[in-house]
Amino acid sequence: MALFAVSVVVLGAVVFLIAHGAVEEQLEARIRSEVSALQSEARLSGLHAVLEEIGERTGGPGQLEYGVENPAGALVAGRLSAPGRKAGWATVPLRMRGGEVEPIRTHIVPLADGYRLLVGDELERVEEVDGAILQAFGSILLITLLLGAIGGYLLSRDLAGRIEAIARTAGAIIEGDLGQRIGHRAQGDDLDRLSATLNLMLDRIATLMDSLRQVSNDVAHDLRTPLTRLRQRLELAQTVEGEAERLGLVRMAIEDSDGLLETFSALLRIAQIEGGARRAGFRPINLKGLVTTVVDAYAPSAEDNGQSLTLAEPGAISLDGDPELLTQMIANLLANALAHAGAGARIAVNLQARPDAVAITVIDDGPGIPAVDRERVFDRFFRLEQSRTSAGNGLGLSLVRAIARLHGGEVLLYDAAPGLKVEILLPAG
């Protein structure tokens, strides 16, 4: 506001100086041209013609003021006189017909034989213009200050209100109500856009909080059972009589704690992968070699289960990724197939380069997954009824999905009628 007023004042001063200079310039130019006209008249027609001319012009309204002094300094024509003043520009007082004395901007030039010519104009004309300019700027300044004050007040009252609304929302969120959002107009200014961005951020935080809450619930709920079992075993080991039996219970307790630790590290691993922190470790991978290694590793176990595990001979496929995680992803799928497809099942692994993606499929002819559960199997700790009794922590497919998504891919489940088809699509490198 103050800045605005100062700039109006500065602008006024600049305009004033320029206008003042221009008007003065104009006034002097008029005098100068009149002087040179009279000078040439004196040269051509003699002094008397100049005197005559001045006599005619003096006293008319809007006319310049004139004067001719003889060598003694006495006025011989006109009214303007500046005895003793040197030739050049001067400001000379002149008593006007009304009796008042006016300052006259005067040009004094020598004529022949010691005569001097004086031509001038009332400085009042310049002052009139100056006054007009000053008055105009004074009014402008006043209006500016007034409007600025009113506008600023209204603006800051609006802004303060909106910021207050943001602060209120933030306060409510701090109090624990994550559902609060900042109100804003759809097509608004910077503040509206800021509010919209803040709301998006809050949505993201709410999603993360939800998933965190979900994980904590899962952990609390799903770890209670194995912890209870562990405690019971240790309690029993404390009271049991036989040494051999005691050692057996202790061994089982150690196995229980290993299972719990395994569950924790799987959870940590999923969290780490979902956080996307490992993307930095991506490098080109020979996917065919990687899949072959994993299939070979599981082949003897499948054989022992009476299952057939085959890998359709794929062409060379490479993509950018994390070899360790991709190995684990495929290992998890095979471990799942071996564990759940049942004895005698046929398990076929396929690796295909499609135009826009690399597809890894694992198809078995086991019992499959009911359609209603196909999305839920990706949830942490979710286990199908039929597999509740077998080993496993219900985190395998969560991890598979996390790894696929880290690589920009997706995991899809299909009914292989009979059996299950798991398809992993990874964007082609």
Added chain:
Amino acid sequence: MKLLLVEDDREGAAYVSRALREAGHAVDHAALGRDGLMLAAGETYDVIVLDRMLPQLDGLAILRTIRASGVLTPVLLLTALGGIDDRVEGLEAGGDDYLVKPFAMAELLARVSALARRPPTQVTQTVLRVADLEMNLLKRTVTRAGQRLELQPREFQLLEYLMRHADRVVTRTMLLENVWDFHFDPKTNIVETHISRLRGKVDRGQPNELIHTVRGAGYCIREPS
């Protein structure tokens, strides 16, 4: 063997020291990184067991310092950080092996003895021998009592790892890491089935078994006593 244990957790260190001493090792313990660094640089050890997270001087910093000063003693890093990047970071800093807490004591003992350097003559060896089992690393052939054994490439690798660590226990995890490069639990008895196949080829029909299962720890290949 003479071991250095650098570990700040008093209770954990006491437990580990006791187990290492019971296994016949001499153990020096340093609770602070600074002391560990001084001992590692001043004394000669067979293996250094180094906790990765120490107060004041971080385990990795110690490792880099002792490696920079030319100490080549094998180092086993212990850590509560199980992330893959953490392991890579530890090995890049000059660690020889990496064990995530909590671990079974058998695992630690097996890894410590696997790390102890064997006499240098064995490094250039092209033939590995355990009793009448012979592996030619150049021709990639294996014979038992002069009879040629036909092994799959993975079985060959598995047997090679066992024979390089003959008379010492190797754990299931060590095999998964070194033979398959699997740094996770494969949830399936991969190791057991491969060992059982390997036994079928190496020990079946022979008067003495060479591949032994060490209960609660792992496997060991050794001459019959």
